[in-house]
Amino acid sequence: MVAKRGDQGLRATGPAGKDRNDRSHPSQGHRMIAPNQPDRGGQPSPPNRATTARRAEAGNHQHDLRWVVAIDGPGAAGKSTVARVLAERLDAMLFDTGALYRAVTVAAERAGVAMDDGDALAKLANRSTIHLRPPSIRDGRQVDVLLDGDDVTWAIRAPAIDAAVSEVSAHPAVRHALFPMQREIADGARVIMVGRDIGTVIAPDAGTKVYLDASPAERARRRYAELQERGVEADYDAVLSDLQARDDYDASRPTSPMATATDATTIATDGRTVDELVTEIETLVRDRWQELAADEEHDGRDG
Numbered sequence: 116m117v118a119k120r121g122d123q124g125l126r127a128t129g130p131a132g133k134d135r136n137d138r139s140h141p142s143q144g145h146r147m148i149a150p151n152q153p154d155r156g157g158q159p160s161p162p163n164r165a166t167t168a169r170r171a172e173a174g175n176h177q178h179d180l181r182w183v184v185a186i187d188g189p190g191a192a193g194k195s196t197v198a199r200v201l202a203e204r205l206d207a208m209l210f211d212t213g214a215l216y217r218a219v220t221v222a223a224e225r226a227g228v229a230m231d232d233g234d235a236l237a238k239l240a241n242r243s244t245i246h247l248r249p250p251s252i253r254d255g256r257q258v259d260v261l262l263d264g265d266d267v268t269w270a271i272r273a274p275a276i277d278a279a280v281s282e283v284s285a286h287p288a289v290r291h292a293l294f295p296m297q298r299e300i301a302d303g304a305r306v307i308m309v310g311r312d313i314g315t316v317i318a319p320d321a322g323t324k325v326y327l328d329a330s331p332a333e334r335a336r337r338r339y340a341e342l343q344e345r346g347v348e349a350d351y352d353a354v355l356s357d358l359q360a361r362d363d364y365d366a367s368r369p370t371s372p373m374a375t376a377t378d379a380t381t382i383a384t385d386g387r388t389v390d391e392l393v394t395e396i397e398t399l400v401r402d403r404w405q406e407l408a409a410d411e412e413h414d415g416r417d418g
Contacts, residue, residue: 193327
C-alpha cells in the first residue's frame with residue numbers, strides 16, 4: 116500500500132507502486148509517501164529542529180499528529196459535511212478515512228471476495244489502488260474516490276456497501292493494512308481526519324478531537340434525503356434500521372470499536388446549521404493551533 120499526500124489528493128496503491136522518495140516499512144510490507152504540506156506561502160515547511168528532536172526521541176512513535184483534527188461519530192451525524200467546510204476555512208487537507216474501507220468493500224464485492232474473509236480482504240486492500248482527490252464533478256460529492264482508476268465516489272455510498280462496510284472494517288487484518296497509511300498521511304500536517312475511531316485508535320495523539328452525534332431519527336432523515344436526492348430508492352424505516360444496526364455493530368466489535376475519546380469535545384448536531392457547527396469547531400482548532408505555534412516558537416528559540 117502506498118499513500119501520497121499533496122494538492123492532487125491522496126493515493127493508496129499496492130506494493131507494485133514505485134517512487135524514489137518512498138519511505139520503506141519492510142515489516143509492514145508497505146511503502147509510504149507523505150511529502151510536507153505547503154505552508155501559507157506555498158512552499159513546503161520542513162520541521163524545525165525542536166520538532167525533529169521530538170521525533171528522534173520518540174523512537175518508533177515518530178509521527179507528529181499534534182496538528183490533526185480528529186472528527187469521529189456515527190453515520191449521518193454530519194461529519195463529512197462539517198469536515199469539508201472546516202477544511203476550507205482552515206486551509207487544511209480533508210481526509211475521510213471511511214472512504215478507504217468503503218473502497219475496499221467495493222473492491223471485494225467486484226472481486227467476489229467474501230466479506231467475512233479478513234485475510235483475503237487485507238490482501239485485496241494491499242493490491243488495490245485507492246485515490247482520493249478534490250471533486251471533479253459538481254454532483255454533491257465532497258471528494259473523488261477512485262478504485263484502480265475507476266470513479267467509485269457514489270458506488271461506495273450504495274446501500275449494499277453501507278450494509279457491508281462495518282463487517283469489512285471490523286477485520287483486524289484490514290485495519291492493520293490501512294492503519295500505517297492513515298498515520299503517515301497525517302504526519303506533521305494540518306489534516307481534518309474523519310472516521311469512527313480516529314481519536315481513539317488511528318490518531319489518539321491528535322491535537323484536537325471532536326465527536327459529532329445526532330439522534331437516530333435525525334441521522335436517518337439525513338441519509339434518506341441524501342439517497343432521494345441521488346435518485347436512489349429507499350425506505351425511511353429501512354434506513355433507520357440499517358443505521359441502528361451499524362451503530363450496534365461498530366460499538367461492539369472487538370477491534371477498534373466506535374467510541375468517544377475521553378478528551379474529545381462532544382457536539383450534538385440535531386437542529387443546528389453547518390455554519391454553527393463549523394464555527395464552534397473552528398474556534399477550538401484555532402485556539403489549539405495557536406498554542407502549538409507558540410510552543411514551537413519557544414522550542415525553536417531554546418534549540
